[in-house]
Amino acid sequence: MTRWHLSRRSLLLGASGVAVAGAMLGRPRGAYAAGKLSVGFWDHWVPGANDTLTRLCREWAAKEKIDLTIDYIPSQGNKLLLTIAAEAQARSGHDILAMNTWLPGSHAERLEPVDDVMKDVLAKNGPTNPVVEYLGKPDGHWRAVPATPGSQMKGPASRIDLLKEHAGIDILAMYPPDGPATPAAEQWTWDALLAAAEKCHKAGFPFGIGLGTTSDNVDTWGSLFHAFGARLVDEKGNIVVKSDATRAALEFAKKLAAFLPADAIAWDDGSNNRWLISGKGALIFNPPSAWAVAKRDAPQVAEKVWHHPAPKGPKGRFGPYLPYYWAIWSFSPNKSAAKSLLAHLSTREAAEQLVAASQGYDIPGYLSFNDFKTWNEEGPPRGTLRHYPPTKDQILSIAAAPAPHKIAEQIYNQATITKMIARIVQGGDSIDKAIAWAESELEGFMRG
């Protein structure tokens, strides 16, 4: 029987031999040879949607030999917003973070440009819609990659029965379940909406359009302003709010506000959802989340809800669109892996799976992706999402555009448009006084 004697000298010799051999052979190729990557995704509210995203990421990580960590961060209670702000200050945290609407531009200086990724992605997928480009390319460079999860349209979600019964509008004749919009859809204008709002208000089913300061409110009134050609600040940064178009939009808003719920001024992003689900309202502007909750909590309401494009105004049919992005921090230690993952998630196959997992809620930012079959199949009522993705006659918009990014962000987040309307409707301001107030606010937003 041989006995091994391990002396201190032989141990040191052995250890140094292993170290030298290791150094000479280079880094060992193990399961995670290409390093680590940490990702913070938006926590999707649709059950199961996160699982598909996780699966897609894990497939990529296994192939690329990356040690991948995924966190799902909810947007409720501003958790995602606070995480982004904290990581930006600390210059530490995830490699990739989900950012919505204005955030890629707000943090542009702290984000890794992704022009190289987008060049390949655009070559394969074709162009994005204009809102995606306006928000994702704030300084001539792509600062983030458009994300499918969370990107959404905010057109009307109408009650088929109530519109027909009280306003005489057959929404299915305009936007049928089995085909594209019919010529009758040309009649779907803001004036038609105003007339319908009055009739439904009289019948006890007011339209649920809020006048608060949160995103849903701002998006709806922002699309109305665009439809009237009203802009607050132009693309060069000039204040142009004092215009006939703004006056016309405000006149119209004043008329419409008279037929909205009395407390619409205090509405947040959940108020319109509750309004529709309760059966009290004939129309709201919202992605299909209200309908999806109604499917569970009030199926008798859900089966009468139809999603369709926004009404047309003097300057066109503007559909509110809110994109999400995936951004890479400039301090990320593994940018090449981060870019590879984002390219993987931007393929048509990945986007189609993500849209299906979100039950049609997500609208990818690439125009060529608007033909996924999920939207035709979802229901009840079957086809309710058929007209939810952008249609060719719609101009996608975001409130406060086309102002330069840093100014538009303030206009949007401080709800300057809805506050102007609230000042007139509730504060008793004249239209000119409200415009003068907005001018003073906008001058403040110009601060560098």
Added chain:
Amino acid sequence: MAQAAAIGGALEERGASRGGGLARRRARIAFLLCLPLILLVLALVIYPAFYSLHLATLNKSMTRFVGLANFAFLFKRETFWMVVEQSVIFAVGAVVFKALIGFVLAHLVHRLPQRGQRAWRGMLLVPWVIPPAMSTLVWWWMYEPSYSALNWLLAGMGFAPVPWLGDPYWARFAVILVNVWYGAPFFMIMYLAALKSVPAELYESAEIDGANAWQKLIYVTLPMLRNIIAITVLFSLIVTFANFDIVRILTAGGPRDMTHVFATWAFKLGIESNDIPLGACVSLFMFPILGIAAVFILRDVHRRSRELAGVAA
């Protein structure tokens, strides 16, 4: 004799030096015991305070030093002065009502028989014990624009619904009411403790002198409670001025920014609108207001303590 005196002196000296050593050792132990808290305060209060001062001197993109330009900008904004006014209305209004209600409740509980007093004290403390974010959510459901439970009750009694959160003035009332509901028990418990420490002989002497209940309150109770009233008012003023959760949950500053207080507006500007330097400026604006209030109130408390010490001597 001289030798005895010398020995006595030496012992005294040694005793004094031993006493001094003990005191030093105690001070060292006390410092070490306090050290974790000092470090915590440094890390979580002092550092962020100085960091926010630094942030307040940067431009919107946080790339350039702009000195006091952000403050100068704020002073020119209409909304800023509206927020100052609202913060004062909110804090002063809420503290006055909290103090009054707490004072009345403390007297009522003090007068209860000892046996049932504990149960009442416990019940009255419930609003203060529940985390405010949670209780404010319940209040929000009662005020909720479309399905207000309070309006349901009013409708049942034949009254018109009240736009609790939709009308700026009702909304201001609503946020103050919740703050009073939450904070009054704190005042009650502080005043109750103070009432219990007022010597019964003072009331007996006043009674012998023919003082009625009102005179006993004015000439005995109030002077004896003056310090605790001042300190609770100061403490509550600081906490109420810095309030965030109640306004954020109930109105988020609306309608038309007419319920914003410093903290909610700072959050709106700094975090939601990505203008962190301006948000830092707004939050720093609370500091001088509260600092001035603290100096006046604490000076009064100090003077009063010295007066009482003089009377006792």
